[in-house]
Amino acid sequence: MKNSVKVLLSIIVVCTGINFACIGCTINDQKLDYNEVNGYMSESVTTKTDRENNNSADNSGIYNSDITKQNSSKQPKGEDMSTQLPSDEGTSRSTSINKADEKIKLPLEGLTICIDAGHGKTDRKADLKEPIAPGSDIMKAAIASGTSGVATKITEASLNLAVSKKLKKALSEKGANILMIRETEYCDLTNVERTELWNSSGADLTIRIHANGLNDNTVSGVLMMVPGNKYIKDDEMLQKSTLIGKYILEGVLKHTKAKSRGTVVSNELTGFNWSKIPVVLLEMGFMTNPEEDKLLNTDSYQNKIVMGIVEGIEKYQAEMNTK
Numbered sequence: 001m002k003n004s005v006k007v008l009l010s011i012i013v014v015c016t017g018i019n020f021a022c023i024g025c026t027i028n029d030q031k032l033d034y035n036e037v038n039g040y041m042s043e044s045v046t047t048k049t050d051r052e053n054n055n056s057a058d059n060s061g062i063y064n065s066d067i068t069k070q071n072s073s074k075q076p077k078g079e080d081m082s083t084q085l086p087s088d089e090g091t092s093r094s095t096s097i098n099k100a101d102e103k104i105k106l107p108l109e110g111l112t113i114c115i116d117a118g119h120g121k122t123d124r125k126a127d128l129k130e131p132i133a134p135g136s137d138i139m140k141a142a143i144a145s146g147t148s149g150v151a152t153k154i155t156e157a158s159l160n161l162a163v164s165k166k167l168k169k170a171l172s173e174k175g176a177n178i179l180m181i182r183e184t185e186y187c188d189l190t191n192v193e194r195t196e197l198w199n200s201s202g203a204d205l206t207i208r209i210h211a212n213g214l215n216d217n218t219v220s221g222v223l224m225m226v227p228g229n230k231y232i233k234d235d236e237m238l239q240k241s242t243l244i245g246k247y248i249l250e251g252v253l254k255h256t257k258a259k260s261r262g263t264v265v266s267n268e269l270t271g272f273n274w275s276k277i278p279v280v281l282l283e284m285g286f287m288t289n290p291e292e293d294k295l296l297n298t299d300s301y302q303n304k305i306v307m308g309i310v311e312g313i314e315k316y317q318a319e320m321n322t323k
């Protein structure tokens with residue numbers, strides 16, 4: 001046998017049919033009537049903090065000099081190749097790769113992800129307003145403070161930051177480049193300013209991390225928000241956002257075992273309408289529910305949320321790589 005035996009691996013190009021949610025069937029997220037969700041139905045809920053009274057998740061406060069874009073840290077060699085190289089099933093559509101020449105790739109290598117930890121401390125005026133979408137004369141509050149835990153008294157801004165930092169680490173370990181909108185409690189950017197930051201960064205997608213509040217402490221669960229097509233005319237951006245939202249919600253539900261509040265398509269979030277790249281907003285749970293509030297503020301539960309998000313993005317990226 002020769003010394004240099006070349007091992008051939010084959011990649012099966014799998015064409016998967018994807019059912020995107022009907023983006024045209026937009027839900028009025030201000031009423032939070034979850035009738036058009038990706039298979040997850042739940043009763044109508046009116047949130048107090050994140051989507052009503054122009055006090056949406058979007059109205060995050062901000063400003064911060066802590067914007068970082070870091071290169072990914074590499075995982076040790078021996079990474080499971082199965083994430084990049086599906087097993088050879090011997091179809092005629094296979095293409096061959098020389099394993100000896102193939103540099104082991106991490107699943108999210110080449111992907112730049114913006115993590116937007118919602119809210120934050122700011123010195124800017126609370127009544128500051130900005131257009132809900134480019135060219136729109138509808139003005140909306142530019143900054144919002146978010147909710148807080150009824151049991152833990154921890155602010156949503158702090159919770160969002162804690163999870164975002166864990167997420168940054170986990171995604172970096174998968175090979176992704178990360179842009180953090182904030183890494184401290186303080187952040188003075190308005191929603192539009194946050195959006196402009198990720199638009200100009202070269203990021204591929206943005207994940208906005210939030211938690212919910214409601215004046216009914218029995219309500220709990222995970223909610224996904226994705227952009228609608230009222231102001232955004234880029235169908236590819238909308239479809240990718242919907243797909244990312246679907247996979248992240250599935251991943252988070254799988255790991256947390258939390259109740260699903262479904263997916264809401266929103267035309268009312270400034271931080272969606274100004275975005276030029278795929279964007280989703282994850283409401284991790286309800287801080288107004290004492291049990292969920294306590295859970296959300298534990299490392300173990302935060303790690304489950306992070307695992308679910310990472311898994312969702314990996315699934316999305318794997319699918320993109322086949323196209």
Ligand SMILES: [Zn+2]
Nearest residue numbers: 057118146210
């Ligand atoms: Zn929020």
